[in-house]
Amino acid sequence: MDYGYGLIGIFILFGIVFVIFTIFFAGLLRPQRPNKTKLENYECGEAPMGGAWIQYNVGFYIYALIFVIFDVEVVFLFPWAVAFKQLGLFALIEMLIFIAILIAGLAYAWKKGALTWES
Amino acid sequence: MANVIFYILAIIVLACGFMVVTRKNAINAALYLVVAMAAIAGLFAQLGSLFIAALQVIVYAGAIIVLFLFVIMMLNLKRDEFGFDSRLFQRLFGLILGIIFIIQLILIVSRFRPGLPAQAIDPAMGNAAAMSKKLFMQYLYPFEIVSVLLLAALIGAVVMASKRKDR
Amino acid sequence: MTLTLIIIQIIKVIAIFVGLLTAIAYTTLFERRMVAFIQGRVGPNRVGPAGLFQPIADAIKLLFKEEFIPDKANKVLFSIAPLLSFTTAAMAIAVIPVGDSITIGGYQIDLVISDLNVGILYIFALSSLAVYGIVLAGWSSNSKYSLLGGLRSSAQMISYEIGLGLSVVGVLMLSGTFSIAEIVRQQSGSILNWYFFKQPIAFFLFFVSAIAESNRIPFDLPEAESELVGGYNTEYAGMRFGLFYLAEYCNMITISALAASLFFGGWSGPFLPPIIWFLIKVVIFLFVFVWVRGTLPRFRYDQLMRFGWLAIIPLTLVNILITGLVMVLKG
Numbered sequence: 001m002d003y004g005y006g007l008i009g010i011f012i013l014f015g016i017v018f019v020i021f022t023i024f025f026a027g028l029l030r031p032q033r034p035n036k037t038k039l040e041n042y043e044c045g046e047a048p049m050g051g052a053w054i055q056y057n058v059g060f061y062i063y064a065l066i067f068v069i070f071d072v073e074v075v076f077l078f079p080w081a082v083a084f085k086q087l088g089l090f091a092l093i094e095m096l097i098f099i100a101i102l103i104a105g106l107a108y109a110w111k112k113g114a115l116t117w118e119s
Numbered sequence: 120m121a122n123v124i125f126y127i128l129a130i131i132v133l134a135c136g137f138m139v140v141t142r143k144n145a146i147n148a149a150l151y152l153v154v155a156m157a158a159i160a161g162l163f164a165q166l167g168s169l170f171i172a173a174l175q176v177i178v179y180a181g182a183i184i185v186l187f188l189f190v191i192m193m194l195n196l197k198r199d200e201f202g203f204d205s206r207l208f209q210r211l212f213g214l215i216l217g218i219i220f221i222i223q224l225i226l227i228v229s230r231f232r233p234g235l236p237a238q239a240i241d242p243a244m245g246n247a248a249a250m251s252k253k254l255f256m257q258y259l260y261p262f263e264i265v266s267v268l269l270l271a272a273l274i275g276a277v278v279m280a281s282k283r284k285d286r
Numbered sequence: 287m288t289l290t291l292i293i294i295q296i297i298k299v300i301a302i303f304v305g306l307l308t309a310i311a312y313t314t315l316f317e318r319r320m321v322a323f324i325q326g327r328v329g330p331n332r333v334g335p336a337g338l339f340q341p342i343a344d345a346i347k348l349l350f351k352e353e354f355i356p357d358k359a360n361k362v363l364f365s366i367a368p369l370l371s372f373t374t375a376a377m378a379i380a381v382i383p384v385g386d387s388i389t390i391g392g393y394q395i396d397l398v399i400s401d402l403n404v405g406i407l408y409i410f411a412l413s414s415l416a417v418y419g420i421v422l423a424g425w426s427s428n429s430k431y432s433l434l435g436g437l438r439s440s441a442q443m444i445s446y447e448i449g450l451g452l453s454v455v456g457v458l459m460l461s462g463t464f465s466i467a468e469i470v471r472q473q474s475g476s477i478l479n480w481y482f483f484k485q486p487i488a489f490f491l492f493f494v495s496a497i498a499e500s501n502r503i504p505f506d507l508p509e510a511e512s513e514l515v516g517g518y519n520t521e522y523a524g525m526r527f528g529l530f531y532l533a534e535y536c537n538m539i540t541i542s543a544l545a546a547s548l549f550f551g552g553w554s555g556p557f558l559p560p561i562i563w564f565l566i567k568v569v570i571f572l573f574v575f576v577w578v579r580g581t582l583p584r585f586r587y588d589q590l591m592r593f594g595w596l597a598i599i600p601l602t603l604v605n606i607l608i609t610g611l612v613m614v615l616k617g
Contacts, residue, residue: 004399004400004401004402005164005400007295007298007299007380007399007400008377008380008399008400008402010296010299011299011302011303011377011380011399012373012377012380014299014300014303015303015372015373015376015377016369016373018303018307018376019368019369019372019373019529020369022349022525022528022529023365023369023525023526023529025349025525026348026349026350026351026353026524026525029349029350030349030350030351030352030353030524030525031350031352032352033352034354038354039354039355039356039357040356040357041356041358041359041427041428041429041430041521042429042431042515042520042521044515048429060189060193060437060438060441061189061190061193061280062276062277062280063441063444063445063591064185064186064189064190064441064444065186065272065273065276065280066273066276066595067182067185067186067444067445067447067448068182068183068186069269069272069273069276070448070599071177071178071181071182071414071447071448071451072178072182072265072269073266073269074448074451074452074455075174075177075178076254076262076265077451077452077455077606078247078407078451078455078458078464079170079247079248079250079251079254080251080254080255081455081456081458081459081606082247082248082251082458082459082461082462082463082464083247083248083251083252083255083462084459084462084610084613085459085462085613086248086252087251087252087255087256088614089614090255091255092607092610092611092614094255094259094262094263095255095606095610096607097263097266098262098263098265098266099603099606099607101263101266101267101269101270102266102269102270102273103600103603104270105269105270105273105274106273106595106599106600108273108274108277109273109276109277110595110596112277112278146360146363146425150363150418150422153418160411169402169403169404169407170404170407170464172404173404173407173408173410173411174407176411176414176415177407177410177411177414180411180414180415181411181414181415181417181447182414182444185414185417185418185421185440185444188418188421188425189421189437189440189441192421192425192433192437193437247404247464248462
């Protein structure tokens with residue numbers, strides 16, 4: 001199974017070559033007549049007002065934070081799941097406690113309104 | 120062959136690490152960090168631990184750096200918005216952290232003896248299963264503590280977010 | 287490891303890659319014809335017999351389209367983003383077995399590029415990297431629609447990634463392996479071995495999360511054209527836009543193949559050759575994707591996020607608990 005990595009490597013290489021080739025090929029074929037208006041950002045036909053790199057709603061940020069925490073939980077669940085047959089009831093109770101503590105956190109976030117969009 | 124791959128990956132990790140600390144643009148720095156993490160995952164894969172390699176990508180490249188990107192993209196902080204001379208503070212703080220880090224590094228390297236016996240896990244069970252047997256039997260207590268730690272992080276995040284909303 | 291074996295293996299990789307590209311191209315046509323059928327229209331039927339050459343015409347059109355990078359954009363990241371989006375999407379198919387192993391010239395060849403023993407984790411790792419293509423496309427355009435679309439899209443993807451991961455845990459508990467080929471093998475023999483019958487709730491949660499993860503209707507908020515124009519790809523045109531388009535359909539195919547392999551026995555089935563069974567199952571799932579698109583209205587963004595965090599994730603955890611209890615009781 002050692003050359004399996006190699007095959008995946010070749011597959012990835014095909015993918016990369018394909019995208020670079022199409023972009024390059026399209027670059028040869030397509031017309032290239034830029035002007036000032038074309039190079040402006042789209043804003044429903046109006047001249048754009050300021051850039052987009054400004055401060056945004058912090059709501060997205062809280063999702064990313066909670067995501068990191070739950071991602072770690074999933075990462076613990078994966079090895080637990082594949083070994084579950086060998087681990088048995090004790091492991092189930094362990095994981096139950098682990099998940100219960102995190103669910104408490106999720107419930108707290110819900111209660112505080114962090115997961116709802118209003119306000 | 121294995122050595123060549125190792126050195127290529129190691130060079131990528133170090134070069135990207137160097138790029139991370141020298142980029143002025145925070146987004147670029149974060150992206151170099153992603154490449155460094157992916158290369159570290161490659162090192163794990165080369166050691167035959169595909170499981171850890173996958174976790175490295177899922178957690179670091181796929182979650183933590185996404186969080187960094189979110190913060191960078193949403194706040195778009197300019198330097199003068201910190202309200203105090205951040206540069207002086209940063210340099211001072213960075214210097215202190217750097218000294219602590221170097222002391223730690225010296226301690227670790229000085230204690231290292233080549234040929235230290237590494238305890239191999241039972242390969243018959245497969246990587247992940249063997250690891251979880253260790254984790255859920257032997258290291259049960261630390262594992263449960265992790266959940267409390269994660270809970271603290273979650274509550275901290277919610278409290279911070281609701282404070283910002285109040286303003 | 288002889289030269290013949292190497293050649294056979296490389297031909298296999300090429301065949302799967304070409305097959306994937308063809309499948310993507312014809313999925314676009316399939317979707318357009320199907321949606322047209324659902325809406326009582328005819329759909330594209332002019333290019334070639336029954337419109338069969340339509341994907342080729344589309345590709346030619348995209349190749350000849352003028353592209354421009356907005357002046358205020360971050361040019362490097364703007365160019366990289368579509369490449370990232372497509373390669374991460376295409377790479378995922380590498381661990382999914384398209385058929386039983388066959389024997390050519392004395393060699394046993396598995397019809398999968400590489401059966402990694404962490405196959406499922408490999409797919410999750412790639413899908414967690416797929417966020418970058420979208421985030422970078424949204425941010426680098428320096429357009430308000432793109433950035434909002436990119437942020438929305440990525441927040442949605444990471445939220446449903448958790449649901450996607452948790453929903454397969456039930457299957458992992460039953461199978462005891464991460465290898466997709468092994469999971470398919472466990473389900474062969476009888477239809478009753480399909481994990482769908484042991485994990486029906488997990489399957490529905492998996493499929494809903496998967497639709498959201500691939501930003502499809504009814505969860506296509508990032509592209510909500512009535513409010514965000516094109517979402518993260520507003521500023522893209524020509525082949526760079528085309529790559530995002532291909533990536534979306536590639537994700538659909540990967541998810542259909544994964545659903546078929548994890549819950550519906552993959553290539554296993556009676557009478558017909560395994561590869562045909564695999565294709566039939568994948569096409570059925572693709573049809574469900576299109577059917578859902580043709581019939582359901584779009585969610586509102588807060589509904590979408592609340593649904594993900596407060597319905598999908600708790601339900602998956604309950605499913606894991608029930609699975610664990612049943613397994614312990616059965617011994």
